[in-house]
Amino acid sequence: MDDVAKEAKAFFIIGSNTTEQHPVFGTMLRRAVKFRGAKLVVADPRKIDITEFATLHLRQRPGTDIPLINGLMYIILEKGWEDKSFIEERTENFDEFKATVMQYPPEKASEITGIPVEKLYEAAEILAKNSPMAVIWAMGITQHIVGVRNVMDLANLQMLLGNMGKAGGGVNPLRGQNNVQGACDMGGLPNVFTAYQPVTNPEVIEKFAKAWGLDHGPQTVDDKTLSIVNGLSSKIGLTVTEMMPGILEGKTHSLYILGEDPVMSDPDTNHIRHSLEAIDFLVLQEIFPSETSVYADVLLPGVTFAEKTGTFTNTERRVQMVRQAIPTQGDARDDWWITSEIAKRILNTRMKDEGGRMNEAAQYAGWDYKDSSDIMSEINALTPSYGGITHARLETGERLQWPCPTLDHPGTPILHTKQFTRGKGKFMPIDHVPPAELPDDDYPMLLSTGRVLYHWHGGQMTRRAKGLMQVYGEALIEVNPNDAERLGLNPSTCLASGQAPRNVVRVTSRRGFIEAQAWITDRVPPGMVYANFHFPNASANELTHASLDPVAKIPEYKITAVKVELV
Amino acid sequence: MINLKINGQSIQSEPGKTILQAAQAHGIEIPTLCYHKDLNPTGNCRMCIVEVKDWRIMQAACVTPVWEGMEIQTHSEKVEIDRKLTLELMLANHPQDCITCDVSGECELQDLAYEYKATAPEWGSKGTRYPVDSDPNPFIRVDMNRCILCRRCVSACAEIQVRDVWGVAKRGFDEVIVAGANTAMLEARCESCGQCVAYCPTGALSNKMNYGMARAHQVTKVTTTCSYCGVGCQFDLLVKKNKVIGVQSNPNAPVNGMALCVKGRYGYDYIHHPERLTKPKVRRYLLEGKKKEEIREQRVVNRKNSPTDPLVSSPWDWVNVEWDIALDIAAKKFMEIRDQFGADSMGFLTSAKCTNEENYLMNKLARQVIGTNNIDHCARL
Numbered sequence: 001m002d003d004v005a006k007e008a009k010a011f012f013i014i015g016s017n018t019t020e021q022h023p024v025f026g027t028m029l030r031r032a033v034k035f036r037g038a039k040l041v042v043a044d045p046r047k048i049d050i051t052e053f054a055t056l057h058l059r060q061r062p063g064t065d066i067p068l069i070n071g072l073m074y075i076i077l078e079k080g081w082e083d084k085s086f087i088e089e090r091t092e093n094f095d096e097f098k099a100t101v102m103q104y105p106p107e108k109a110s111e112i113t114g115i116p117v118e119k120l121y122e123a124a125e126i127l128a129k130n131s132p133m134a135v136i137w138a139m140g141i142t143q144h145i146v147g148v149r150n151v152m153d154l155a156n157l158q159m160l161l162g163n164m165g166k167a168g169g170g171v172n173p174l175r176g177q178n179n180v181q182g183a184c185d186m187g188g189l190p191n192v193f194t195a196y197q198p199v200t201n202p203e204v205i206e207k208f209a210k211a212w213g214l215d216h217g218p219q220t221v222d223d224k225t226l227s228i229v230n231g232l233s234s235k236i237g238l239t240v241t242e243m244m245p246g247i248l249e250g251k252t253h254s255l256y257i258l259g260e261d262p263v264m265s266d267p268d269t270n271h272i273r274h275s276l277e278a279i280d281f282l283v284l285q286e287i288f289p290s291e292t293s294v295y296a297d298v299l300l301p302g303v304t305f306a307e308k309t310g311t312f313t314n315t316e317r318r319v320q321m322v323r324q325a326i327p328t329q330g331d332a333r334d335d336w337w338i339t340s341e342i343a344k345r346i347l348n349t350r351m352k353d354e355g356g357r358m359n360e361a362a363q364y365a366g367w368d369y370k371d372s373s374d375i376m377s378e379i380n381a382l383t384p385s386y387g388g389i390t391h392a393r394l395e396t397g398e399r400l401q402w403p404c405p406t407l408d409h410p411g412t413p414i415l416h417t418k419q420f421t422r423g424k425g426k427f428m429p430i431d432h433v434p435p436a437e438l439p440d441d442d443y444p445m446l447l448s449t450g451r452v453l454y455h456w457h458g459g460q461m462t463r464r465a466k467g468l469m470q471v472y473g474e475a476l477i478e479v480n481p482n483d484a485e486r487l488g489l490n491p492s493t494c495l496a497s498g499q500a501p502r503n504v505v506r507v508t509s510r511r512g513f514i515e516a517q518a519w520i521t522d523r524v525p526p527g528m529v530y531a532n533f534h535f536p537n538a539s540a541n542e543l544t545h546a547s548l549d550p551v552a553k554i555p556e557y558k559i560t561a562v563k564v565e566l567v
Numbered sequence: 568m569i570n571l572k573i574n575g576q577s578i579q580s581e582p583g584k585t586i587l588q589a590a591q592a593h594g595i596e597i598p599t600l601c602y603h604k605d606l607n608p609t610g611n612c613r614m615c616i617v618e619v620k621d622w623r624i625m626q627a628a629c630v631t632p633v634w635e636g637m638e639i640q641t642h643s644e645k646v647e648i649d650r651k652l653t654l655e656l657m658l659a660n661h662p663q664d665c666i667t668c669d670v671s672g673e674c675e676l677q678d679l680a681y682e683y684k685a686t687a688p689e690w691g692s693k694g695t696r697y698p699v700d701s702d703p704n705p706f707i708r709v710d711m712n713r714c715i716l717c718r719r720c721v722s723a724c725a726e727i728q729v730r731d732v733w734g735v736a737k738r739g740f741d742e743v744i745v746a747g748a749n750t751a752m753l754e755a756r757c758e759s760c761g762q763c764v765a766y767c768p769t770g771a772l773s774n775k776m777n778y779g780m781a782r783a784h785q786v787t788k789v790t791t792t793c794s795y796c797g798v799g800c801q802f803d804l805l806v807k808k809n810k811v812i813g814v815q816s817n818p819n820a821p822v823n824g825m826a827l828c829v830k831g832r833y834g835y836d837y838i839h840h841p842e843r844l845t846k847p848k849v850r851r852y853l854l855e856g857k858k859k860e861e862i863r864e865q866r867v868v869n870r871k872n873s874p875t876d877p878l879v880s881s882p883w884d885w886v887n888v889e890w891d892i893a894l895d896i897a898a899k900k901f902m903e904i905r906d907q908f909g910a911d912s913m914g915f916l917t918s919a920k921c922t923n924e925e926n927y928l929m930n931k932l933a934r935q936v937i938g939t940n941n942i943d944h945c946a947r948l
Binding site: 001002025034035182183185187189190191194199208212214231238243246251255257280281287288297299307308311312322330332335336345372386456461464468470552555557 | 705706726727728729753758759760775776787789790791792793794795796797798799800801804806809810811821822823826827828829830831833834835836837838839840842843844845846847848849850853859885890893894895896897898899900901902904907908910911912913914915916917918919920921922923924925926927928929930931932933934935936937938939940941942943944945946947948
């Protein structure tokens with residue numbers, strides 16, 4: 001982030017409400033623009049706060065990112081602004097890609113996106129002529145059925161301009177949660193072990209089987225009758241957006257949920273409630289009774305970050321210490337302890353019942369951890385990119401970004417400086433696909449969702465923070481003044497004074513409805529409303545739908561067809 | 568390089584550096600108050616004045632560049648007398664209430680007054696000029712009586728947060744720091760990041776959430792990483808008697824330095840919230856050996872009743888239990904489901920809020936112990 005903020009000559013923020021969602025990084029960008037004269041192009045249907053600092057704000061129609069990016073790349077090629085030597089030396093598949101981009105002349109891009117042609121030219125010039133240029137995005141790009149295509153197209157743009165592997169350039173997805181990067185790195189995904197080692201790779205399977213004491217040869221007994229650990233599965237597992245519907249389909253029978261609140265954070269809340277209602281067994285490990293705990297069978301009290309020691313990995317792959325400041329509250333326990341106690345109980349019973357089919361002598365078969373640094377040693381041994389990241393090194397003040405394979409490795413702040421992971425960067429031809437649910441006669445408006453500065457995700461933490469509630473104490477739905485007038489809302493809203501007239505609107509989608517106070521603002525364009533999912537009584541996810549990107553299985557939160565009425 | 572002398576010592580400095588930077592680079596201390604290394608120097612408090620040979624008036628070291636052949640005295644008698652007088656002038660217009668002031672012990676004005684044995688002159692102290700705690704911002708306590716007009720808050724808001732909430736109004740004795748056009752901070756579009764508080768050298772800007780809860784020497788500081796977004800800001804948790812009572816910027820934080828956002832700095836009170844889960848709980852039916860499908864109707868009834876109504880007893884009630892019981896039940900039910908429906912009938916949602924170590928164990932539990940790859944978290948959501 002530091003290199004981007006200090007060295008980029010231009011920024012292209014697309015689908016990131018940076019100053020509200022990554023506020024401190026947002027201030028770094030504001031500083032770069034204000035004090036260093038960096039150029040800033042923001043592409044966002046909403047007039048988010050950072051647009052105040054933008055050289056140019058492109059207000060594309062929601063769900064038209066690909067025509068926008070392709071249109072910009074058409075102009076870059078038309079003007080000859082591409083980085084020819086980078087394309088030649090570091091990439092492949094350029095011709096096929098170019099053929100697709102040529103389908104998006106500016107007039108067509110303008111027609112689909114609603115952005116005037118001259119603004120497209122202006123944007124392309126800013127992005128192409130200020131190098132290095134950093135592309136920054138977040139969920140505004142990914143939470144679409146074309147999330148993966150959007151990301152690939154932004155990678156195309158950066159390869160075209162030769163902005164990859166450079167300080168101040170690159171593709172910079174901002175990770176939402178404090179440790180979403182780490183959860184992915186640690187194998188918290190259905191297709192990979194730690195450090196993205198595929199579960200389908202026989203060598204990887206063998207490595208983990210050996211380390212975890214499961215190297216006892218192929219199994220002959222039917223999986224269902226043999227309940228002890230019987231080898232690692234090489235079948236790619238289910239994503240959260242597949243597990244939940246799987247409950248009603250009779251595929252998912254139990255869930256062990258650690259610090260997550262699907263009722264608030266998953267799409268189509270009603271469907272999630274029905275699913276959780278039907279589950280056979282739900283263990284929830286949490287710090288608060290959440291909306292999800294209503295459906296839990298067992299509730300295990302874990303601890304907050306102030307009560308634990310371990311590491312978080314930030315959006316730039318920087319691994320940092322979390323240090324215990326206070327004793328665990330009440331009878332709550334360290335989360336790692338709880339998980340390992342469950343594991344031990346299952347293993348002990350099975351070993352006794354069935355005569356020990358696990359090789360307990362294997363170095364990492366067991367679950368007797370002294371503390372979290374002990375667990376980190378195991379991670380070091382099995383995770384190439386974390387091989388040299390130990391608590392001991394972090395405690396001496398070393399600043400480490402993975403990949404950091406060995407104890408004497410200094411870490412890697414910038415990836416792909418000499419080559420891409422796969423060798424050459426491959427241009428992918430990307431075509432526009434319209435969103436899954438667009439407004440129609442019955443649901444004529446478009447809803448997008450997200451968070452606000454003062455709250456966090458499902459709101460379990462921030463709704464319990466007094467001061468934050470004083471500033472932002474209820475769900476607000478952003479409504480454009482034109483729509484407000486049409487709907488008959490009282491326009492004299494003054495949000496900051498807290499003296500706003502009650503303008504409660506009902507927003508209805510095919511799946512449910514919410515009622516909340518309207519915030520009349522031109523942050524949203526006419527025809528669009530914006531809601532958050534911080535408050536259970538008016539959570540946007542009552543309305544959203546579970547149409548997924550076919551590859552990433554990410555839901556299309558950013559586009560839902562709704563109707564809006566004054567209550 | 569430029570050659571100059573400070574207190575008779577010959578030193579070299581790069582051109583363009585200030586006297587203060589040149590001195591600090593050679594371990595020579597010059598007292599400062601309005602100066603902060605993160606902010607553009609304004610040279611308005613006059614604490615860092617030094618004598619420059621052949622110059623009639625003394626120069627503020629934080630804004631005066633070095634030049635060839637310069638000869639500087641940083642602690643001559645003349646300088647020290649002037650500094651003490653400067654402090655006395657500040658104290659003349661500053662409440663003499665350190666004994667109850669929240670920042671006593673970490674107040675830079677107090678430290679300098681102590682060092683220079685400066686006290687409020689008899690002719691000073693015009694009394695309280697401004698309402699104390701004058702702004703309704705829920706996080707930031709404003710007491711302009713304690714302000715020494717150093718303008719660090721103005722600079723921090725303009726240069727770090729880039730929000731320009733604070734400004735200077737009026738002139739002379741009436742000069743005062745105001746938010747916006749002298750309105751409430753939030754109306755002046757304050758984002759409540761607290762940068763101004765972090766840089767304020769006195770008690771003019773302090774934190775409401777822990778006002779009166781602890782003096783600097785009564786807290787332990789523990790450096791840790793924020794639990795909200797993925798930027799990875801670090802800060803110090805302030806701990807008193809096993810309670811987190813505040814968050815303070817740690818200037819050595821790798822990503823963010825002194826900067827924090829409103830959630831990171833002020834969103835910590837959930838830690839000690841009375842609704843925290845502190846006991847393992849299981850549904851009563853699990854203790855009674857019943858099956859979940861047997862009690863489906865009661866579950867619906869239970870949900871319609873008030874969850875806090877003790878008169879309605881249901882197999883779906885929560886029962887507080889010891890850890891062993893809860894863990895045994897969890898393990899036993901997991902084994903039953905695995906036996907009955909297979910490993911792939913089980914799902915594991917790990918947490919983007921938890922540590923790497925905890926996430927690793929969830930991955931190990933699902934894969935090693937259970938034998939499924941059905942593990943995911945909210946990265947997509």
